[in-house]
Amino acid sequence: MKQFPPRAEQGEKPGVVFRFPRAHVLTRQQAAPYLGISEKRLRLLDFVGLGPPSVQPDKKGRHYRKEDLDQYCATLFAKAGLSAQELQRHRTQRNAVTYTGTDRFMELATRQELAQGCAYVGGRIAIGLGLLAIVLSHTPLSRVLFHMQ
Numbered sequence: 001m002k003q004f005p006p007r008a009e010q011g012e013k014p015g016v017v018f019r020f021p022r023a024h025v026l027t028r029q030q031a032a033p034y035l036g037i038s039e040k041r042l043r044l045l046d047f048v049g050l051g052p053p054s055v056q057p058d059k060k061g062r063h064y065r066k067e068d069l070d071q072y073c074a075t076l077f078a079k080a081g082l083s084a085q086e087l088q089r090h091r092t093q094r095n096a097v098t099y100t101g102t103d104r105f106m107e108l109a110t111r112q113e114l115a116q117g118c119a120y121v122g123g124r125i126a127i128g129l130g131l132l133a134i135v136l137s138h139t140p141l142s143r144v145l146f147h148m149q
Contacts, residue, residue, distance in 0.1 A: 031052070037110050
């Protein structure tokens with residue numbers, strides 16, 4: 001029978017296990033005021049496939065990490081040509097007054113992103129409907145339905 005090698009001397013304390021803090025996760029209802037936009041706007045951004053990345057979808061809805069929300073906000077500020085210092089100043093002013101309403105800059109920035117996403121999806125739908133019309137225009141069924149004499 002094989003014998004295991006003897007244990008190394010551990011001293012008085014056994015091995016220490018460090019617990020890392022969990023990433024702070026917000027629901028959609030909590031994430032929308034954190035970003036300064038309405039919950040409906042966040043839902044639309046998610047539907048179009050834009051907005052902050054979501055994690056842990058479940059029956060109650062999608063969840064968002066605080067780090068991802070901060071990164072998304074920083075991306076919008078960078079697209080607008082604003083610096084990271086401006087983002088930090090904006091965040092501290094918003095937190096200082098504990099204002100939980102909509103943020104005008106975030107509303108404008110997400111409106112622009114939502115318009116681009118809807119234009120992309122609308123274009124794809126128009127292409128699909130155009131192809132469907134081309135296919136149906138050459139079938140006998142369309143001749144019977146639309147080209148009556």
